[in-house]
Amino acid sequence: MAAKVKLINQKSAEDKGEPIYLDYENISNPAVALASATLETIRMGRTIEALLQESLVAIETRDAKLSQVVFNRDDEVDKLHEAIKLYVTRLTTEELDNAESQRATNILTFTTDLEHIGDILGYLMNTNERKIAEQLEFSGEGCEEIKAMYSGGT
Numbered sequence: 001m002a003a004k005v006k007l008i009n010q011k012s013a014e015d016k017g018e019p020i021y022l023d024y025e026n027i028s029n030p031a032v033a034l035a036s037a038t039l040e041t042i043r044m045g046r047t048i049e050a051l052l053q054e055s056l057v058a059i060e061t062r063d064a065k066l067s068q069v070v071f072n073r074d075d076e077v078d079k080l081h082e083a084i085k086l087y088v089t090r091l092t093t094e095e096l097d098n099a100e101s102q103r104a105t106n107i108l109t110f111t112t113d114l115e116h117i118g119d120i121l122g123y124l125m126n127t128n129e130r131k132i133a134e135q136l137e138f139s140g141e142g143c144e145e146i147k148a149m150y151s152g153g154t
Contacts, residue, residue, distance in 0.1 A: 017079035
Protein backbone atom coordinates (compact mmCIF):
# COMPACT_ATOMS: atom_id res chain seq x y z
CA MET A 1 0.00 0.00 0.00
CA ALA A 2 1.46 3.36 -1.07
CA ALA A 3 2.07 6.04 1.53
CA LYS A 4 -0.23 9.00 1.34
CA VAL A 5 1.54 12.30 0.69
CA LYS A 6 0.62 15.07 3.09
CA LEU A 7 0.13 18.47 1.50
CA ILE A 8 2.04 20.97 3.60
CA ASN A 9 0.02 23.96 2.48
CA GLN A 10 -3.53 22.92 1.58
CA LYS A 11 -4.54 26.49 0.61
CA SER A 12 -1.70 26.57 -1.91
CA ALA A 13 -3.04 23.52 -3.69
CA GLU A 14 -5.47 25.89 -5.35
CA ASP A 15 -3.01 28.79 -5.66
CA LYS A 16 -0.90 27.94 -8.67
CA GLY A 17 2.77 28.59 -8.22
CA GLU A 18 2.73 28.24 -4.45
CA PRO A 19 4.60 25.22 -3.10
CA ILE A 20 2.52 22.50 -1.50
CA TYR A 21 5.12 19.84 -0.63
CA LEU A 22 7.99 21.82 0.90
CA ASP A 23 8.09 20.73 4.54
CA TYR A 24 9.88 23.35 6.62
CA GLU A 25 8.96 21.54 9.84
CA ASN A 26 11.24 18.68 8.81
CA ILE A 27 13.98 20.59 6.99
CA SER A 28 16.52 19.41 9.56
CA ASN A 29 15.88 15.84 8.34
CA PRO A 30 17.67 15.72 4.97
CA ALA A 31 15.89 12.57 3.75
CA VAL A 32 12.45 14.10 4.35
CA ALA A 33 13.49 17.53 3.08
CA LEU A 34 14.96 16.11 -0.13
CA ALA A 35 11.84 14.02 -0.67
CA SER A 36 9.72 17.16 -0.22
CA ALA A 37 11.87 19.10 -2.69
CA THR A 38 11.69 16.20 -5.15
CA LEU A 39 7.89 16.13 -5.00
CA GLU A 40 7.73 19.88 -5.61
CA THR A 41 10.18 19.51 -8.52
CA ILE A 42 7.98 16.81 -10.07
CA ARG A 43 5.04 19.17 -9.71
CA MET A 44 7.05 21.90 -11.45
CA GLY A 45 7.93 19.44 -14.23
CA ARG A 46 4.27 18.56 -14.74
CA THR A 47 3.46 22.25 -15.05
CA ILE A 48 6.13 22.61 -17.74
CA GLU A 49 4.81 19.52 -19.52
CA ALA A 50 1.31 21.04 -19.62
CA LEU A 51 2.71 24.35 -20.88
CA LEU A 52 4.63 22.56 -23.63
CA GLN A 53 1.46 20.85 -24.80
CA GLU A 54 -0.59 24.04 -24.62
CA SER A 55 2.07 26.07 -26.42
CA LEU A 56 2.18 23.67 -29.36
CA VAL A 57 -1.60 23.86 -29.66
CA ALA A 58 -1.37 27.67 -29.52
CA ILE A 59 1.13 27.66 -32.38
CA GLU A 60 -0.72 25.11 -34.50
CA THR A 61 -4.12 26.77 -34.07
CA ARG A 62 -2.82 30.36 -34.06
CA ASP A 63 -4.62 30.95 -30.77
CA ALA A 64 -3.47 34.27 -29.30
CA LYS A 65 -5.53 33.81 -26.13
CA LEU A 66 -3.95 30.44 -25.41
CA SER A 67 -0.53 31.93 -26.14
CA GLN A 68 -1.23 34.55 -23.47
CA VAL A 69 -2.36 31.89 -20.99
CA VAL A 70 0.89 29.97 -21.50
CA PHE A 71 2.90 33.20 -21.28
CA ASN A 72 1.21 34.13 -17.99
CA ARG A 73 1.66 30.66 -16.49
CA ASP A 74 5.43 31.09 -16.73
CA ASP A 75 5.03 33.17 -13.55
CA GLU A 76 3.78 29.99 -11.86
CA VAL A 77 6.96 28.18 -12.89
CA ASP A 78 9.11 31.11 -11.72
CA LYS A 79 7.44 31.07 -8.29
CA LEU A 80 7.93 27.33 -7.87
CA HIS A 81 11.55 27.60 -8.94
CA GLU A 82 12.23 30.35 -6.42
CA ALA A 83 10.51 28.45 -3.60
CA ILE A 84 12.38 25.21 -4.32
CA LYS A 85 15.69 27.06 -4.70
CA LEU A 86 15.28 28.81 -1.33
CA TYR A 87 14.19 25.60 0.37
CA VAL A 88 17.09 23.52 -0.95
CA THR A 89 19.56 26.32 -0.21
CA ARG A 90 18.31 26.41 3.36
CA LEU A 91 18.55 22.62 3.52
CA THR A 92 22.21 22.76 2.53
CA THR A 93 22.98 24.60 5.75
CA GLU A 94 22.31 21.24 7.47
CA GLU A 95 24.86 18.43 7.64
CA LEU A 96 24.50 16.50 4.39
CA ASP A 97 26.40 13.43 3.34
CA ASN A 98 27.85 13.25 -0.18
CA ALA A 99 24.80 11.55 -1.67
CA GLU A 100 22.41 14.07 -0.10
CA SER A 101 24.57 16.98 -1.22
CA GLN A 102 24.62 15.61 -4.77
CA ARG A 103 20.85 15.15 -4.73
CA ALA A 104 20.36 18.74 -3.55
CA THR A 105 22.60 19.95 -6.36
CA ASN A 106 20.69 17.83 -8.88
CA ILE A 107 17.37 19.30 -7.73
CA LEU A 108 18.71 22.85 -8.04
CA THR A 109 20.13 22.16 -11.50
CA PHE A 110 16.98 20.47 -12.75
CA THR A 111 14.61 23.15 -11.45
CA THR A 112 16.79 25.83 -13.05
CA ASP A 113 16.59 23.96 -16.36
CA LEU A 114 12.79 23.74 -16.01
CA GLU A 115 12.61 27.46 -15.27
CA HIS A 116 14.64 28.17 -18.42
CA ILE A 117 12.20 26.06 -20.46
CA GLY A 118 9.38 28.20 -19.06
CA ASP A 119 11.23 31.36 -20.10
CA ILE A 120 11.76 29.99 -23.62
CA LEU A 121 8.07 29.10 -23.87
CA GLY A 122 7.17 32.62 -22.76
CA TYR A 123 9.37 34.05 -25.51
CA LEU A 124 7.89 31.63 -28.05
CA MET A 125 4.33 32.56 -27.06
CA ASN A 126 5.18 36.26 -27.30
CA THR A 127 6.51 35.62 -30.82
CA ASN A 128 3.39 33.62 -31.68
CA GLU A 129 1.14 36.45 -30.52
CA ARG A 130 3.09 38.98 -32.63
CA LYS A 131 2.89 36.71 -35.68
CA ILE A 132 -0.87 36.39 -35.24
CA ALA A 133 -1.34 40.14 -34.74
CA GLU A 134 0.73 40.88 -37.85
CA GLN A 135 -1.12 38.14 -39.78
CA LEU A 136 2.10 36.23 -40.39
CA GLU A 137 2.48 32.47 -40.37
CA PHE A 138 5.29 30.05 -39.79
CA SER A 139 6.33 28.42 -43.05
CA GLY A 140 5.45 24.77 -43.51
CA GLU A 141 9.10 23.93 -42.97
CA GLY A 142 9.19 26.11 -39.85
CA CYS A 143 6.10 24.37 -38.43
CA GLU A 144 7.68 20.98 -39.07
CA GLU A 145 10.87 22.08 -37.31
CA ILE A 146 8.87 23.25 -34.30
CA LYS A 147 6.94 19.96 -34.17
CA ALA A 148 10.21 18.04 -34.43
CA MET A 149 11.66 20.01 -31.52
CA TYR A 150 8.58 19.27 -29.43
CA SER A 151 8.76 15.57 -30.23
CA GLY A 152 12.46 15.41 -29.42
CA GLY A 153 13.63 15.18 -33.01
CA THR A 154 16.17 17.44 -34.63
